[in-house]
Amino acid sequence: MDRLVNRALSGDHRAIARLISLVESESPLADGIMRSIYPRTGRAHIIGVTGSPGAGKSTLVDKMIHRFLDMGRSVGVIAVDPSSPFSGGAILGDRLRMQNHAVDSRVFIRSMGSRGSLGGVSGTTGEAALILDACGKDVVIIETVGVGQSEVDIVKLADTVCLVLVPGMGDDVQIMKAGIMEIADVFVVNKADRDGADKVVADIRMMLDISFRGDWRPPVVKTCAERGDGVEDAVSSVMSHREHVLNSQEGRLRRLSRIEAMVEAVLRKEVSSLIQREWGKRRSEGLLEDLLLRKVDPYSIAESILDEVLCSK
Amino acid sequence: MDRLVNRALSGDHRAIARLISLVESESPLADGIMRSIYPRTGRAHIIGVTGSPGAGKSTLVDKMIHRFLDMGRSVGVIAVDPSSPFSGGAILGDRLRMQNHAVDSRVFIRSMGSRGSLGGVSGTTGEAALILDACGKDVVIIETVGVGQSEVDIVKLADTVCLVLVPGMGDDVQIMKAGIMEIADVFVVNKADRDGADKVVADIRMMLDISFRGDWRPPVVKTCAERGDGVEDAVSSVMSHREHVLNSQEGRLRRLSRIEAMVEAVLRKEVSSLIQREWGKRRSEGLLEDLLLRKVDPYSIAESILDEVLCSK
Known part of the structure; x- marks a missing residue:
């Protein structure tokens, strides 16, 4: 194990x-x-790069990787696949495109599922990000579809959250309403050649x-990632x-709350x-039957399980 | 409290x-x-009624309520609002439409958030469903947007899962691929007047x-819920x-696994x-600082928290 590490x-x-x-398989x-x-x-x-399905996140991430490489940085990417019954196919396609980089030794790309983790998705995704960090990647990009609480949790793992929007999806106003403003550090309006x-x-x-308050006013950037x-x-x-983030009180608070979230995720797991x-030890056919019969x-x-397991409640 | 119950x-x-x-506020x-x-x-x-955003679930649920009422059944509805930054608006609108029934004493409609529950969404939603059950509702409908793991968990609370699809959303094939077949007991193709x-x-x-196996082959029903x-x-x-479900081995297994999930949800909470x-007791500025400095x-x-709390690991 030491050798592998x-x-x-x-x-x-x-x-x-x-x-x-x-880490993903929750090995001992x-x-x-x-x-x-x-x-x-x-x-x-x-x-963190997030946004609605179809916003062009993967293409944007693809182009960002190139840019970071040009600047001499090594890059790790964790693409969180929500394994959603309603979006599985598209995401798989996106991932295939990103494999262009897989041959480059300075880029490491990994797709992770978001199902069935004991510590929650943010647990294992966060650990994977830490591994890439420790292993020398200068930049770690976590890409996730921005729907659902678990995805929002993932985004909180990031130093910088990039929210990708597109014209004509009709969700611009809704996003504002629902308070996603607070999680975005940079707004990217992609497919900016569209009406x-x-x-x-x-x-x-x-x-x-x-609504903006704080020291950092999120910039709004127009991109057409397909063309670069x-x-x-x-x-x-x-x-x-x-x-x-590195030089402000706000950034310090953010790092502290991320560490706290990490302790909680470890505890939860x-x-x-x-x-x-x-x-598992206590469950039996008879007990389940009694439950079923009320x-x-x-x-x-x-309560009885907890009484046995815990010293003090 | 006894009087309220x-x-x-x-x-x-x-x-x-x-x-x-x-229950929702996790009161003691x-x-x-x-x-x-x-x-x-x-x-x-x-x-359980689930499907993509825009599939017309709320309209369908609305019409189903009427139908159950006509048959002399009382109905409870729990609409799980994913509080997603990307869908908040539309869901609110749907809920408003459903309030037509709010005046009828045989229908109880409740919107629940899906954020921040200690036992997970399925925990509190399941408890709300049990409350409606105990309080005499003959039918309890849990309506949820079918994206993300938590929504799939909710759906598992149901005796019968109704998956609502619509033509032209392009997700028909993907749904099949991703194995949602297994969770659907009844397929509803809504907006069936469309090409x-x-x-x-x-x-x-x-x-x-x-792919079908088992005793129950899910029927496929065409609806145009808007027109009834x-x-x-x-x-x-x-x-x-x-x-x-009431009369088969399959149904029995399903009820048993639901009860198991309930015990686990209570434990988790x-x-x-x-x-x-x-x-909360142990966290301090100094400890967080040490964590930050690695x-x-x-x-x-x-580990040290668990050692203190647990009798035996």
Whole structure:
């Protein structure tokens, strides 16, 4: 195991992939891996890229990777596949496109599922990001479809959150309403050659005028990722935000709350596996039957399990 | 509290609403409420209605309510609002339409958020469904947007899952691929007056021919919910499935696994609140600073908290 970790820390992509797989599968080795790499973390710039399905996130990420490579940075990408019954296909297609980079030793791309993690999605995704950080990637991009709470949690793992919008999806105003403004550090209006792009930009700016507070006013960047237009601006906005995060009180608070979330995720994961073990020991056909017949209730069962497991409630 | 529970059990909508609010807000009273109502549960037909945004779920549910009322059944509806930044607006609009029924004493409609529940969304939604069941609703409809894991979990709470599709959304094939076939007990092709409806029906049937196994072959029903067409068929398919569930081995297994999931959800909720309490006691500016500087790692902190809280790991 030490050898595998050392190989990963020296930048070996196969070893990195293996570590992430162990973490993702919640191997008993995962905790040991994370403990040994943790002191090496905290150097990478973690960028979250989110937005509606069809906003062109993958193409944008693709172009951003190129830009970072041109600047001499190594890049890790974690694409969180929501495994949603309603979007599985499109995402798979996107991933195939991104594999262009897979041959480049400075880019590591990994797709991760968002199902069935004991510590929640943000748990294993966060750990994978830390692994890439420890293993020397200068930039770690977490790409996720922005629907659902779990995706919002993922986004909170990032130093910088890039929200990708497109004209004509009709969701511009809704986004504003629902308060996603607060999570975006950089707005990217992609497919900006389409009608209505300027309207989207104006809407975002207006909303910022009304609701913005704090030290960092999120810039609004127009891109046409397919053609590469505006990608340089997007990357430099993202990098300016990084500077801001490193040198401001706001950024410090953000790092603290991220660490807190990490402790909670680790606790949650440990406790969930404990629960599954304890319930597994006690569950029996007879007990389930009693539950079904309403002779006992789930709350009393849960209480008796907790009484046994916990020192003090 | 006993008086409130008794009023709810006798069908008083204001008391029911109050109980659900207590459960939703994770009040310390929630467990007591659930214990006292649990023996009265197990009678309602719990129906999950899911599908992409824009599939017309709310209109369909609206018409289904009417149909059940005509048959002399009382109805409870829990609309799970994913609070998604990308869909907030539309869902609010749908809910407003459904309020037509709010005046009818045989219909109880409640919108629930899907954020920030300790036991996960399925926890509180399941509890609300049990409350409606105990309080005498013959039919409990859980309506949810079918994206993301948490929504799939909700759907698993139901006796009967109704998957709503529409022509021309381009997601028909993807749905098949991603294995949502397994969760659907009844397929509803809504907006069936649109071009391509028969194609969607044929696609579903073909997929069922290939992949279907088990005792219940999910029927495919065409509706045009806006005009009320086909709603009667949809409701009778849903009711036939209920008969099947009550009288088959498959249905028994389903009820058992639902009860198991409930015990796990209760355990998870209890343990999560314990963790938040314990972590809250220990967290300090100094500890967070040490974490930030990588002097300690989150895994060791979590371990020491668990060591203190648990009798045996």
